[in-house]
Structure formats: C-alpha cells, structure tokens
Amino acid sequence: MTRLDKQPPTKSDLLADAVRISRLAGKLLKDRLLTDFAIDHKGEVDIVTEMDRSAQDLIEQEVLLKYPDHGILAEEDLHIQGSDGFHWIVDPLDGTTNYAHRFPVFSVSIAVAYRNDVLCGVVYNPVSEELFTAIRGEGASLNALPIRVSKINSLNDSLLGTGFPYNIRESSHTNLDHFKEFAIRTQGIRRCGSAALDLCFVACGRLDGFWELNLKSWDIAAGALIVREAGGVTTDFEGSALEMDGSRVLASNGHIHEQLLEILKISV
Ligand code: IPD
Ligand code: CA
Ligand code: CA
Numbered sequence: 001m002t003r004l005d006k007q008p009p010t011k012s013d014l015l016a017d018a019v020r021i022s023r024l025a026g027k028l029l030k031d032r033l034l035t036d037f038a039i040d041h042k043g044e045v046d047i048v049t050e051m052d053r054s055a056q057d058l059i060e061q062e063v064l065l066k067y068p069d070h071g072i073l074a075e076e077d078l079h080i081q082g083s084d085g086f087h088w089i090v091d092p093l094d095g096t097t098n099y100a101h102r103f104p105v106f107s108v109s110i111a112v113a114y115r116n117d118v119l120c121g122v123v124y125n126p127v128s129e130e131l132f133t134a135i136r137g138e139g140a141s142l143n144a145l146p147i148r149v150s151k152i153n154s155l156n157d158s159l160l161g162t163g164f165p166y167n168i169r170e171s172s173h174t175n176l177d178h179f180k181e182f183a184i185r186t187q188g189i190r191r192c193g194s195a196a197l198d199l200c201f202v203a204c205g206r207l208d209g210f211w212e213l214n215l216k217s218w219d220i221a222a223g224a225l226i227v228r229e230a231g232g233v234t235t236d237f238e239g240s241a242l243e244m245d246g247s248r249v250l251a252s253n254g255h256i257h258e259q260l261l262e263i264l265k266i267s268v
Helices: 011-032 050-066 096-100 176-183 195-203 217-229 257-264
Strands: 039-041 047-049 071-074 078-080 086-094 107-114 117-125 130-135 140-142 159-162 188-190 209-213 233-235 248-252
Touching (some): 011 086, 011 117, 047 050, 050 107, 071 217, 107 195, 117 195, 159 176, 159 195, 176 257, 209 257, 217 248, 233 257
Parallel strands (some): 159 188, 159 209
Antiparallel strands (some): 130 140
C-alpha cells in the first residue's frame, strides 16, 4: 500500500458514507414499522425496541467495514474507541417511543467527528424521506437543497419545539416550568418525539427555536451542526457554548435567542 492510500477521508467522503448508511438503517426501520418487533424497558417510561438494536448493528457493521480504525459511540451500549481520531456518534433510532406506538415520526442520526470537532452530520426520516445533512463550514441541506433558519424575530410570533426527559416521574427537573412559560408567550410548542428532527426543523425554519434538557451526544451531534450550518445558534441555557453531553440544549434561528435565554433563566 502506498502512502497515498492512507490519506484520511475528506468531509465529503464521510458525509457520503453517513448518508448511505443512514438510508440503509432508515429503510430497515421503515420496513419493520408495522411488524411485531420486541419492546424492552430500560426504565419506567424509557423503552428500547428490537429495531433500535437491529438498526445499530447494521450501522456498526457498515462503518467498520469501510473504516475499521474509526471509533463509534452509539446509544445502545456501543462504545468503540477507534485508533485514528475519527469517531461516529450515532442514534440508530431517535424517536423510539413514537416508533413503538407506530407513530411515524422518527429518524436515524449520524455525525462523524475528528477528535472534538463534528465534521458532518445526517438526520434521516425514512417515512417522509427527508434527509437533512451538513458539512462543517459548507452549509446545510434538505434533500440536497440548501436550508436556512427562519427570520422570525419575536418570541410572540414563534413556534418552538421541546421534549421531556425520561426520568420525568422521578426528577424535579421536568421541563414543565419552562414549557408553561413558553406556552403563554409563543404561537405554540410542538413535542415531536425526535430531538434530532426538532433540531433539523429549526435549521429549515419550520421551528424558530428548540430547547430540551438531559439529551445525550447522539441526540444532538448531527442536528446541532445542521442548525449552525443553516445560520442558527446553539448554546446551553446560559448562552455559553453548547456542551456535547446534551444536558442543556438551546437552538434557535439566532434572532430570538436572547428572548429564549431570558425565559430559560427561570430555574427548573
Ligand atoms: C429521545 C427523543 C425525544 C427526547 C428524548 C430522547 P430516543 O430519544 O429524542 O424527542 O425528548 O429526551 O431521549 O430515546 O427516542 O432515542
Ligand atoms: Ca435519541
Ligand atoms: Ca435512540
């Protein structure tokens, strides 16, 4: 093998593979949606289906076939360290509760990072066949057409997205306080059930903002890049840089970001 053969993959190469793999996993999920798959409980309201694991197995096999030295962090207990600094951050099925109820709103979320930098991301909804993508520094797209965040500049005129943590029955940090505050100040709030799609909906202007707590890196790695590359802003609830652990996630079109932060200052 020559030195040339060892060139690291480009961002475009990685995106093309992430798109191909997300389409394979998405097809599997869609094909099995109305079949009789097994459902297990991780917690009282936190479930996992046989299909979360099947989609993850497929993604793991495809990534390692092409990139045996890459790491993978994926929701269903998969953490492969890798050896060359590249790693894939994967939610094989974002929207498990929807999926288990055959509510057809869910996605496959795949980001590829080099060390701490997310280079590209894909969020694919196989039911609507909407494929959201971004490459760092090169913009964001929906089905290959460029997308931008909305121009709404007042909370009063905004439509927001959010979600609630799985430990809502036990924790005092439920998000219900913030939900109430935003509900009376906006045109409405949507709880779509897939945080990755919520972020993409901010990116393409269907939502003007999104907030949630207790998310994980696999929920946000792809979607947050897609928001930023579509001209939006992502921070924590204090306005500081978004932490990839997903514990406090705020994304917006930028124009209403300060107004959102004002409300989020009210403690939960
Ligand atoms: C969940 C979804 C949901 C959000 C939850 C997430 P999962 O991911 O993104 O919208 O509200 O907090 O955990 O479990 O369906 O992959
Ligand atoms: Ca998820
Ligand atoms: Ca998941």
